[in-house]
Amino acid sequence: MKKVILDVDTGVDDALAILYAVNSKQLDILGITAVSGNVPLEQVNINTNRIVKLLGVEDRINVYKGADRPLLKQPYHEFRVHGNDGVGGALDDIAIDFPEHDVFAPDFIIEQAKKHKGELTLIAVGPLTNVALAVRKEPRLAEWLKEVIIMGGLVQSAGRGNTIPTSEFNIYADAEAAKIVFHSGMNITLVSLDVTRQVLLTEEHIEELKGTKYYDFVKQSTVDYRQFSINLYGINGCALHDPLSVGVALDPTFVQTEKYYVDVETQSELSYGQTICDFRNILKKEPNVNICVGVDSERFLQDFLEYLKR
Ligand code: RIB
Ligand code: CA
Numbered sequence: 001m002k003k004v005i006l007d008v009d010t011g012v013d014d015a016l017a018i019l020y021a022v023n024s025k026q027l028d029i030l031g032i033t034a035v036s037g038n039v040p041l042e043q044v045n046i047n048t049n050r051i052v053k054l055l056g057v058e059d060r061i062n063v064y065k066g067a068d069r070p071l072l073k074q075p076y077h078e079f080r081v082h083g084n085d086g087v088g089g090a091l092d093d094i095a096i097d098f099p100e101h102d103v104f105a106p107d108f109i110i111e112q113a114k115k116h117k118g119e120l121t122l123i124a125v126g127p128l129t130n131v132a133l134a135v136r137k138e139p140r141l142a143e144w145l146k147e148v149i150i151m152g153g154l155v156q157s158a159g160r161g162n163t164i165p166t167s168e169f170n171i172y173a174d175a176e177a178a179k180i181v182f183h184s185g186m187n188i189t190l191v192s193l194d195v196t197r198q199v200l201l202t203e204e205h206i207e208e209l210k211g212t213k214y215y216d217f218v219k220q221s222t223v224d225y226r227q228f229s230i231n232l233y234g235i236n237g238c239a240l241h242d243p244l245s246v247g248v249a250l251d252p253t254f255v256q257t258e259k260y261y262v263d264v265e266t267q268s269e270l271s272y273g274q275t276i277c278d279f280r281n282i283l284k285k286e287p288n289v290n291i292c293v294g295v296d297s298e299r300f301l302q303d304f305l306e307y308l309k310r
Pocket of ligand 1 (some may be wrong): 009011012013014037038125126127151162168169170241242
């Protein structure tokens, strides 16, 4: 089984990604690391531990807290999409009666990458603060990690950001961290809004889960998210940004990729957090990121729903 660490800022789609990763039974999840993002770190930690308990795997999957703020800028949260607690209030009745694990998330990533050199896939679906701290502390992390699958950015759909026109939330929340990671030498696949927005979980899809264990959670947790989509895009569905990133770890053929030089804007107020892809190699720089140029959304959605029905 593929060894993975999930780095999350549990919010709704992070929670769905964790459900999908565990229920696939195809990933050896060494641990989950939490980072400030959609909601503050403490809430991310609570949400992530509650999902782990909902899955009944709290005795074998630990959650490790990481950065409680970006490297330089002030924290930026996304309550509009994920609700005040990050999961639309859908986990309120799950008590967390087990101890926290006091290894700092970046240290856990380094430790596991060193222990499993060349075998570990890091799936980062929140701001990249933990990953940047880890590779700054231990630059060899870039060669120890087999691959890093990052949910973030937009490279072809210019102007269609979900925070400011040029930028996607995970990158915008800590562009300095993203810049460090993109220039670290890691084997990066960037699962950007260009493809994740094509993977929409609709009400019809949710109703397919009726009678299964996670139906109530999926339906309740996505209410705010779907309303946000209706208001912004006129679509009653939520984009499965983070689950698709897990999907790429399970089956890389869900997406088509090409490698280019990608950099991150950190100076401009107008375009802070923009992921800039040099498609024509004008800058003559070494390609550093595998970007996604296509997605087999129907096949992925069926896979996702199949595993959630288990
Ligand atoms: O832009 C979407 C990304 O930002 C997703 O990972 C979502 O969970 C938020 O972290
Ligand atoms: Ca996320």
